[in-house]
Amino acid sequence: MTDWTETELSALRRAYASGTTRVSYDGKSLDYGSSEDLLGRIRTIERAIAGVGRPLPVAGLAGFSRGDR
Numbered sequence: 001m002t003d004w005t006e007t008e009l010s011a012l013r014r015a016y017a018s019g020t021t022r023v024s025y026d027g028k029s030l031d032y033g034s035s036e037d038l039l040g041r042i043r044t045i046e047r048a049i050a051g052v053g054r055p056l057p058v059a060g061l062a063g064f065s066r067g068d069r
Contacts, residue, residue, distance in 0.1 A: 004045045012042045 011025035016039060021032040032038040 004048060006049075009042065009045050009049070012038060012045070016042060 005026075007025050011023050015021065015023040016035065019035070021035060021038055023030045023032065023038070032041065
């Protein structure tokens with residue numbers, strides 16, 4: 001997984017808020033196809049920073065039987 005920075009996230013948020021799809025930060029410049037693409041990237045980074053993207057543990061369902069039926 002890529003390590004995203006708060007600098008990248010704030011640059012993406014500024015671009016989205018201003019209505020542009022071109023983002024520049026840390027000497028890099030990126031063009032997103034649409035505002036939906038940009039928003040999707042913002043949400044992905046927010047989830048990764050929050051730790052939501054981790055796989056959830058698998059839980060089983062217990063079943064019971066009396067054995068005489």
